[in-house]
Amino acid sequence: QVHLVQSGVEVKKPGASVKVSCKASGYRFTTYGVTWVRQAPGQGLAYLGWISAFDGRKKYVQNFQGRITMTTETSTNTAYLELKNLTSDDSAVYYCARADTYGDKVIGYFDSWGQGTLVIVSS
Amino acid sequence: EIVLTQSPATLSLSPGERATLSCRASQNVYSYLAWYQQKPGQAPRLLISDASARAAGVPARFSGSGSGTDFSLTISSLEPEDFAVYYCQQRSSWPDTFGGGTKVEIK
Numbered sequence: 001q002v003h004l005v006q007s008g009v010e011v012k013k014p015g016a017s018v019k020v021s022c023k024a025s026g027y028r029f030t031t032y033g034v035t036w037v038r039q040a041p042g043q044g045l046a047y048l049g050w051i052s053a054f055d056g057r058k059k060y061v062q063n064f065q066g067r068i069t070m071t072t073e074t075s076t077n078t079a080y081l082e083l084k085n086l087t088s089d090d091s092a093v094y095y096c097a098r099a100d101t102y103g104d105k106v107i108g109y110f111d112s113w114g115q116g117t118l119v120i121v122s123s
Numbered sequence: 124e125i126v127l128t129q130s131p132a133t134l135s136l137s138p139g140e141r142a143t144l145s146c147r148a149s150q151n152v153y154s155y156l157a158w159y160q161q162k163p164g165q166a167p168r169l170l171i172s173d174a175s176a177r178a179a180g181v182p183a184r185f186s187g188s189g190s191g192t193d194f195s196l197t198i199s200s201l202e203p204e205d206f207a208v209y210y211c212q213q214r215s216s217w218p219d220t221f222g223g224g225t226k227v228e229i230k
Contacts, residue, residue: 037167037221045159045167045210045221061218095166106214109157111178113166 002026004096004114011120017084020117022096024077030054033101034079035110036070038092046092051079052101059104086121093118125150127211127222135230142198144225146211151191155215158187158196161224162207170209171196201227 007021022034035050049060051070058070069082079096093116100108126149136142146156154174159167169178171187174194184199198205206229211222 035219044223045212047219047221049218059217097166106219109169109172109212109214110159110167111169111172113168116166 002098002112004098004112006094006096006114006117009118009120011122012086014087014121014123016086016121017082018086018090018119019080019082020094020096020119022079022081022114024053024079024098027098029072029077030074033099033106034070034072035097035099035106036081037095037097037110039095039116040089040092043092048081048094050099050101050106053079054101057101057104083119086119088121091119091121124218125152125213125216125220127213127220129209129211129222129225131225132223133226133228135228136201137230138201138203140201142196142201142205142227144196144209144227146189146194146196146222148192148194148213150216152213152215154190155213156187156189156194157212157214158185159210159212160205160207161210167210198227 003025005023030053033052036048051058053072067084071080096114097110098112099106128147130145156174158171161167175187208224208226210224
């Protein structure tokens with residue numbers, strides 16, 4: 001079955017960067033995309049963007065442009081999310097999820113999710 | 124971006140009762156709407172895609188309906204494991220957006 005396993009808790013200082021990993025198994029990694037969603041403590045879900053594991057095509061939500069980088073490593077079936085210049089507002093649980101993509105669009109919904117990675121930004 | 128407004132924010136019901144959750148979109152999203160369930164400390168779980176299609180393994184007591192701007196998720200008879208937060212999500216227009224959630228709690 002499909003599994004997405006994320007890296008562990010990260011504690012960072014303001015201004016630092018964080019890189020979260022998401023290792024996929026149970027399906028052909030390159031036939032899907034990976035989306036990233038975050039959830040601040042006690043809050044709802046916020047979409048960050050997606051990356052195609054097939055061709056590396058990516059799209060980021062405008063609010064994060066310039067600070068966010070999504071990559072994939074097909075040799076290890078792993079997706080990465082890097083967020084730079086962290087502030088306390090970036091403290092959240094970050095989720096990866098699988099989604100169907102085609103061309104420059106996500107054409108499906110998020111049918112399998114990682115367990116989440118807690119990122120704490122504190123001085 | 125499309126705003127999804129979920130109501131009510133909290134629904135207090137007893138096991139066995141019927142739950143009806145609403146999601147209203149600020150623009151037409153056709154049928155490109157999903158519902159997710161999230162329990163404390165867990166990742167969201169896809170329940171319904173394209174407004175009314177149950178995801179694999181989702182019990183038949185969950186049903187979705189609607190199109191355009193008004194959608195609903197109905198749980199016909201609440202089981203103890205159904206008390207959770209429910210989110211709607213649209214993928215009609217970039218960027219995908221989520222509603223603020225409805226918490227279904229035990230009365």
